[in-house]
Amino acid sequence: MVCGGFSCSKNCLCILNLLYTLVSLLLIGIAAWGIGFGLISSFRVVGVAIAVGIFLFLIALVGLIGAVKHHQVLLFFYMIILLLVFIIQFSVSCACLTLNKDQQSQLLEVGWNNTNSAKQDIERNLNCCGFRNVSEEENCPVMCSKMSHCSPCAPILEEYSGIVLRFVGGIGLFFSFTEILGVWLTYRYRNQKDPRANPSAFL
Template sequence: MVCGGFTCSKNALYSLNVVYMLVGLLLIAVAAWGKGYGTVSSIHIIGGVIAVGVFVLLIAVIGLITASSHHQVMLFFYMLILFLVFLFQFGVSCSCLAISMDQQGKLLNTSWSYMGDDTRQSLEQHLDCCGFLNTTASIEQFNKDINACTAECKVKKECSSCGDLMLQHSGKVLKILGGVGLFFSFTQIFGVWLAMRYRNQKDPRSNPSAFL
């Protein structure tokens, strides 16, 4: 069977959905790493990335099933859902790349303000830092956090502010998520085209007069 025929399209769709499974797992893993680190949990876009990863994983499973069965209705819904996932993933990826450091700082500062004292101290010990950001707007809170800080760096008097460390980490996570998501979002357009092409082809093992 020459490339471009039924078998080639089927194998290509199989391979593409295996890649989608890996991408979905990668998005979930990186986003979970970002949330588990405890510094970007307030950025709700991370939750959106996890949702995209789960959807991509489910779509990949559906794609593998439809590729093996060549079911017309399932292929149609697969193309439709894959296109919707492309739109959502493209938007979330662009948001990850577009969010500025100032916006990240505001979001993280809001989260820091709502944290309890125990949570702040636990995070300070985990990151080995004290306080959030030493700015005019939060100087009173910063001094309060410094006095209550129990991190090891306070003994050495070489503490960095937690805000700086959190911003560095959140920026790294968002760039990775945005870059990976944006790159692979365009492969989903190829997946829609490939599924459409595969759907309109006839299975050589079936009745040649049957409409597929």
């Protein structure tokens, strides 16, 4: 039997939103774990990760309630928000996958110059000082700075930036297709009649 009925659409939408709920909780948990173990001390980075996790959780909650109750208004707003998230995420994912080495290097340098706490986290975790020159960092938190044999962070970051961007872009692209699937499922589900409802009721 082809999955096109009311119950099948409802169950698929519920499963998709449960998946989004798990991803949002995982995102919040990883951010909390990173700050708890001292891997990240930047509250801005953690705040952004937690805010994205909470936003995704709220979207999934709206979709889940709308799917369970077959609530037309909630499903409409869920569909519109999910479509906007798809457009943004798809664009960012494609940008991550198409950046060349020079663009990656410029992006890293801009990020490095615009943060202090994350900069110290990077230096501590990678055991390096400064971005391109060791001398440019006066208060380096790592032990190698006291022994005068530190290496700059730029070569290490540039080595892994391509892998990280491809990974982030790939994951983002995968989830963007689940979002467009969610939009299609929601649109289909909104226009289906609940077989248990009053046949004369407008749905």
